[in-house]
Amino acid sequence: EVFCTETRPFLQGRITARELVEAGIKTTLIVDSAARFFMNQIDMVIVGADAITSEGNIINKIGTSMIALAAREARTPFYVVSELLKFDPATMYGEYEKIEERSAEEVWANPPKGLIIRNPVFDVTRRDFIHGIICEEGVISPHLVSEVVKRRYPWIFEQPS
Template sequence: MALSSIKQIRELKIQGASNVALFVLDSLLKEGRRSKSKDPKKFYERILELAFRLAVARPTEPAARNALAFVLTRLEQADKSSVASIKRELSASVGEMKRLIDEIQRKTIEVASNRIPENGTILTHCHSSTVVKAISLAHRRGKKVEVICTETRPRYQGRITAKELASAGVSTTLIVDSAVRKFMKEVDLVLVGADVVCSNGAVINKIGTSMIAAIAKEHRVPLVVACGSYKFDPLTEVGYLEMIEERSPREVLPFPIKGVKVKNPAFDVTPADYVDAIACEEGLVPPIELRNVFKKKFEINMKFLEEFHKILKSK
């Protein structure tokens, strides 16, 4: 089960940072429930091992790492005198984290939806379930919106966004990534998700986001990032740099060309100056303020995050 879960994450079978976070929580809980171990020490060590393996399945997934660190922090403080007591705390802490994610997502969707202008044209990039739900909510409430989706090479996640929005009845246009500048003059708002928000307010999202942000700024089009506080990476506050995942060259060039190298970073960094606001559970906040929202919500032992980071760096 654990190996299958890790493979699904690595192969992008699970799309979106929030969905990955929920998936790793469910995977950890299922493994815990399935265990026949009678030894509490061995059982706890097995849960730790699984959590660490899930946490480092992909480099740029702080939402998943935060979720797992939240659970491990609770388990560390809990009664571990029996397997049953550990299982109870595992179930309770996973349930609490999932409840928090659900509540944060719901509020974030509401805030982002309210920011969408009437009769406006929205530009999106990649696939964010939060963005799709926010636009769909605005549409259901009677706002007339047009959406332009970038196809988002090389994995074409923008096609997923376009399909979901069209299925919700939203007027949707799909464009190639390189056409963004041509269409920006028609756009009233750029609305994207995020995989990571750093302590300086920089946003890490699908490759191409920073290019779109620069074009939006040039055209004086506001860019809003819709993401909950659990996407904040607290390690960036103490000097750690977020790792940018490098994907397989075959995603870009299925058949190698002699003498040609391929670089395929999955994400890029958009400076805080290019982000007008983050739509999160507390409302519209400046990018640098998301760390304060995170601190109010989550109690996490940093040692777990630091250990995750060490493993990722050693790979």
């Protein structure tokens, strides 16, 4: 059985839920903010990653770090599935992924005048919340991600001439 979050801002979890149901897997779709409510029914959390930093943190859809916190509280293992090519070498030099913010209109089309609406698309999940990164090298510790990427894809670390 799989629990899928709706995955805001674009509700991509609906695509995942549809594909799982079509594959014959019992699937329950929940709103993002209900992850903690259902965590005691979940054996393992699996998320994707939009980027992996040199520290082994991941950048993923907004709410991922909240799910990681709920998983830690419930002692539920939290894994990331991602190809290592999502590694961002710029993070080795002190640069950090910029967190995109989308239009306030996506949250509320006609808000009261003077209301400030924030709509970040991504957040950062620290490596300390991640049990492992499932990738083309198997399951690796997020603490070792730079080392593994350097061994598998050394060209990523080459400075342009």
